[in-house]
Amino acid sequence: MSDAIRFTLNGEETLYNGNPADRLLDVLRETYKLTGVKCGCKEGECGACSVLMDGELINSCMVALGRCEGSNIVTIEGFSKTEHFQVIDKAYAAVSAVQCGYCIPGMVLATEALLVKTPHPTEEEIRTGLSGNLCRCTGYNAIVKAVQIAAKEGDGLW
Amino acid sequence: MGQISGSVVKRDHSTKFSGAAIYVGDYMESDILTGKILHSQKAHAKLIEVKVPELPAGYYYVDRRDVPGDNNVNIVKDDMPVFARETVEYIGEAIGMVCGPDESMVEHILSAIEVVYEDLPVVTDVLKSDTAFFDYTITKGDIDKAFKEADKVYEEVFETGFQDQTYLETQGMMAEPQAEGRVFLHGSLQCPYYVLNAVTRALGLPREKVHIAQDATGGGFGGKEDYPSILGCQVGVAAVATGHKVRCIFGRREDLEFTPKKHPSHNTYKVAVKDGRVTAMDVDVIFNGGAYTTLSAVVLQRGIICANGVYDVPNLHIRGRAIKTNTVPSGAYRGFGGPQTFVSVEMVMDHIARDLGIRPLEFKLKHLVKKGDSTSTSGKYHFDVPIVEMVEELDRICDYRKKREMYAKPQTGRYRRGIGLSMCFHGAGFTGSGERDFIKAVVRLKKSADGMVTILISNTDMGQGLRTIMPKIVAKELDLPLTQIIYEYPDTDFVPDSGPTVASRSTMVVGELLCQAAKRLRAEWQDGEEQMIEEHYKHPEFLIPFSLDDFKGDAYPTYSWLVNVIELEIDTYTGRPQVLGAYGCFDVGTPIDYNIVVGQMEGGFLQSIGYASMEYMTADKTGRIRNNSFSDYIIPTAMDVPNLKVILHTVEYPEGPYGAKGAGELPAVGAPGAYMEAVEQALESVDLHHIPFTAEDVLKSLEEAEKK
Ligand code: FES
Ligand code: FES
Numbered sequence: 001m002s003d004a005i006r007f008t009l010n011g012e013e014t015l016y017n018g019n020p021a022d023r024l025l026d027v028l029r030e031t032y033k034l035t036g037v038k039c040g041c042k043e044g045e046c047g048a049c050s051v052l053m054d055g056e057l058i059n060s061c062m063v064a065l066g067r068c069e070g071s072n073i074v075t076i077e078g079f080s081k082t083e084h085f086q087v088i089d090k091a092y093a094a095v096s097a098v099q100c101g102y103c104i105p106g107m108v109l110a111t112e113a114l115l116v117k118t119p120h121p122t123e124e125e126i127r128t129g130l131s132g133n134l135c136r137c138t139g140y141n142a143i144v145k146a147v148q149i150a151a152k153e154g155d156g157l158w
Numbered sequence: 159m160g161q162i163s164g165s166v167v168k169r170d171h172s173t174k175f176s177g178a179a180i181y182v183g184d185y186m187e188s189d190i191l192t193g194k195i196l197h198s199q200k201a202h203a204k205l206i207e208v209k210v211p212e213l214p215a216g217y218y219y220v221d222r223r224d225v226p227g228d229n230n231v232n233i234v235k236d237d238m239p240v241f242a243r244e245t246v247e248y249i250g251e252a253i254g255m256v257c258g259p260d261e262s263m264v265e266h267i268l269s270a271i272e273v274v275y276e277d278l279p280v281v282t283d284v285l286k287s288d289t290a291f292f293d294y295t296i297t298k299g300d301i302d303k304a305f306k307e308a309d310k311v312y313e314e315v316f317e318t319g320f321q322d323q324t325y326l327e328t329q330g331m332m333a334e335p336q337a338e339g340r341v342f343l344h345g346s347l348q349c350p351y352y353v354l355n356a357v358t359r360a361l362g363l364p365r366e367k368v369h370i371a372q373d374a375t376g377g378g379f380g381g382k383e384d385y386p387s388i389l390g391c392q393v394g395v396a397a398v399a400t401g402h403k404v405r406c407i408f409g410r411r412e413d414l415e416f417t418p419k420k421h422p423s424h425n426t427y428k429v430a431v432k433d434g435r436v437t438a439m440d441v442d443v444i445f446n447g448g449a450y451t452t453l454s455a456v457v458l459q460r461g462i463i464c465a466n467g468v469y470d471v472p473n474l475h476i477r478g479r480a481i482k483t484n485t486v487p488s489g490a491y492r493g494f495g496g497p498q499t500f501v502s503v504e505m506v507m508d509h510i511a512r513d514l515g516i517r518p519l520e521f522k523l524k525h526l527v528k529k530g531d532s533t534s535t536s537g538k539y540h541f542d543v544p545i546v547e548m549v550e551e552l553d554r555i556c557d558y559r560k561k562r563e564m565y566a567k568p569q570t571g572r573y574r575r576g577i578g579l580s581m582c583f584h585g586a587g588f589t590g591s592g593e594r595d596f597i598k599a600v601v602r603l604k605k606s607a608d609g610m611v612t613i614l615i616s617n618t619d620m621g622q623g624l625r626t627i628m629p630k631i632v633a634k635e636l637d638l639p640l641t642q643i644i645y646e647y648p649d650t651d652f653v654p655d656s657g658p659t660v661a662s663r664s665t666m667v668v669g670e671l672l673c674q675a676a677k678r679l680r681a682e683w684q685d686g687e688e689q690m691i692e693e694h695y696k697h698p699e700f701l702i703p704f705s706l707d708d709f710k711g712d713a714y715p716t717y718s719w720l721v722n723v724i725e726l727e728i729d730t731y732t733g734r735p736q737v738l739g740a741y742g743c744f745d746v747g748t749p750i751d752y753n754i755v756v757g758q759m760e761g762g763f764l765q766s767i768g769y770a771s772m773e774y775m776t777a778d779k780t781g782r783i784r785n786n787s788f789s790d791y792i793i794p795t796a797m798d799v800p801n802l803k804v805i806l807h808t809v810e811y812p813e814g815p816y817g818a819k820g821a822g823e824l825p826a827v828g829a830p831g832a833y834m835e836a837v838e839q840a841l842e843s844v845d846l847h848h849i850p851f852t853a854e855d856v857l858k859s860l861e862e863a864e865k866k
Contacts, residue, residue: 030724036177038181042410043787043788045789046326047788080176093175094167095753099757100174100377101175130796136379137761140764
């Protein structure tokens with residue numbers, strides 16, 4: 001049992017007894033049933049599988065469980081309980097930035113990661129901050145606008 | 159813009175935003191078998207033998223011998239097998255499927271299967287193939303006379319490449335055996351009844367034994383019009399053969415390489431000009447159909463109908479062929495044949511204008527069709543053509559004319575600029591009499607005793623917003639709050655066939671039927687009673703009957719219009735064309751929801767820019783597509799076109815709900831013409847002839863210019 005990997009998952013102390021080489025994305029979805037974490041490529045290219053690891057945005061398809069030892073992992077399911085989420089949610093809703101929704105959990109966490117670093121980003125900073133997350137539906141304008149609204153409405157939160 | 163257009167929070171916003179929406183990959187029951195396809199590694203070969211190793215308990219291999227019904231997928235011509243017959247016709251064709259509880263074990267078994275092939279000749283070049291799946295001709299006026307009397311004749315060839323839909327959720331379908339020999343299929347799909355027709359036939363089951371439902375769908379763009387029927391038959395066969403739930407979800411590489419994409423094209427334009435006016439076009443359109451017909455007939459029809467663009471050309475001869483090759487079958491992609499011919503005609507008009515020393519915009523406007531003019535198929539433009547106003551509206555926001563003059567002056571530095579403009583239409587709804595003769599849409603509204611109203615239609619929301627649009631229409635007619643209207647993901651057990659979710663038809667055709675049904679429900683409303691209202695499609699009476707035999711009549715009841723402007727800067731060191739501004743004015747009639755329509759326009763416009771500029775994909779001589787990952791097939795990120803602006807112009811369509819007409823596809827049609835005109839200007843007025851036109855192409859073109 002001392003072999004288990006210990007990490008915090010959405011605020012809960014978690015022990016993972018499987019293979020340390022297992023892909024974080026697969027473990028989140030299959031073992032912990034956190035299906036808000038999406039898979040768009042499994043090659044680190046699309047961002048659909050984005051989660052926060054110690055506050056940094058990472059592609060969970062590119063991380064082995066072994067690397068998660070001692071870390072704090074937050075998925076969309078955990079993030080949805082936060083005040084930050086509420087603000088971002090409202091902002092995306094106001095401009096109808098969600099189309100097929102498949103990129104969205106990743107986008108939301110990318111938005112959070114960006115606003116934590118840069119609470120009042122310029123448009124260019126937003127576009128750079130979201131550039132690791134592909135969206136085929138929206139053309140990105142509505143998402144960029146949503147981030148701007150979130151930054152404004154959530155002034156002081158980040 | 160009327161009251162209806164005011165935006166509401168999308169009805170599926172919250173479930174998708176919080177990650178709670180269930181896509182087909184999200185079912186987590188432990189009794190689902192993973193299915194993986196054994197894909198052909200040869201583009202054309204005889205299948206001699208498939209050597210399957212001994213399988214561990216609980217693992218299965220299925221192929222054509224397991225198909226209980228007809229081993230042909232019902233699409234249009236039904237020539238594509240569920241699982242390969244004696245030959246394989248393209249790399250990726252499904253030979254069989256391995257199923258089992260553990261995905262890595264399934265993969266291991268797949269890699270241990272040995273397929274013995276006997277090579278057959280591979281054809282990848284449309285010009286070398288001797289099989290035309292379809293061959294159509296449109297004629298109008300007297301082409302010979304026009305060419306004889308011409309002052310000048312131009313002839314040019316334009317080529318366009320593959321474009322992959324690249325929905326962010328890959329293809330995925332799941333089949334479940336149910337009690338009493340029923341089979342349930344669900345997944346990521348656009349057209350539940352298409353899947354139903356295909357699966358009942360492949361499984362040899364009557365309609366009541368099969369039902370199909372849509373799960374949350376992560377984008378379609380046409381790519382989930384035909385392929386879910388194919389994949390549905392495959393998982394259906396596997397579920398029946400194994401007695402288990404079987405789910406197959408494609409990996410990104412599988413999806414990019416082996417599923418249908420936009421038809422590459424080779425278009426020859428011969429144009430007669432007299433007294434500064436185009437008098438005739440003789441156009442030869444060749445689409446690469448790939449290995450099976452799938453949707454090529456209908457894509458080609460639309461493509462050739464658009465071949466003369468938005469221009470009034472009195473004498474026309476348009477021949478269109480969809481050619482068989484040993485590449486992945488080409489299919490539906492937003493725009494459906496239009497993008498290929500529109501970019502060609504826009505470029506030829508530019509080139510002729512420049513040769514005549516006239517500004518391209520002026521030259522194009524001189525030829526623009528107007529209300530009452532005849533279409534390429536001798537039908538009629540029954541409604542206003544708003545292009546002139548749209549050009550002015552765009553010019554006001556982006557200074558097209560001024561910049562066009564400015565960038566025409568010699569540019570010598572490292573960075574060179576250009577600006578281009580294109581104008582296009584998209585014919586709304588099915589081509590010709592498809593709605594009346596084949597689709598025959600039926601919609602229902604069910605009112606429960608407590609006053610909740612359920613929309614019963616087979617149309618799907620794959621992101622484009624139907625789950626919000628349709629309830630808005632019904633709520634408005636019934637004067638009820640939106641929350642009182644229910645519209646779930648369709649299941650063919652409960653919804654009538656209101657037709658597929660394709661061809662930009664859903665809002666215009668099905669939305670209008672719902673509007674009518676709601677009007678009737680309102681008139682017949684009885685408190686406390688259960689009520690059911692049904693409406694059937696009625697063909698608009700003003701239409702000139704269309705015949706596919708001679709391509710004569712109204713191909714479409716009305717048209718949506720666009721004007722696009724692209725401004726860019728080329729870095730002559732790296733070749734990189736940076737889009738400085740992309741401006742689109744779109745007329746899709748009344749927007750039923752402003753945000754949703756603008757979102758559709760922005761997303762489609764960016765896809766169209768990707769098509770013109772960076773989305774390069776090709777099959778090599780062996781028929782293999784190597785651009786099969788996001789590092790080889792590049793789609794735009796948030797940084798590629800930072801300045802993309804959309805404005806709407808509204809010409810109401812009296813037969814659509816509140817004046818709405820087709821919207822979904824239009825924005826994906828027009829950017830290449832504008833992009834190429836801008837590149838040509840930045841490269842000092844060279845004539846270019848293909849898309850995508852990438853950084854490498856720019857460098858090549860600069861090199862050639864230097865040699866001269
Ligand atoms: S699934 Fe991880 S980056 Fe695409
Ligand atoms: S909303 Fe569909 S990929 Fe972003």
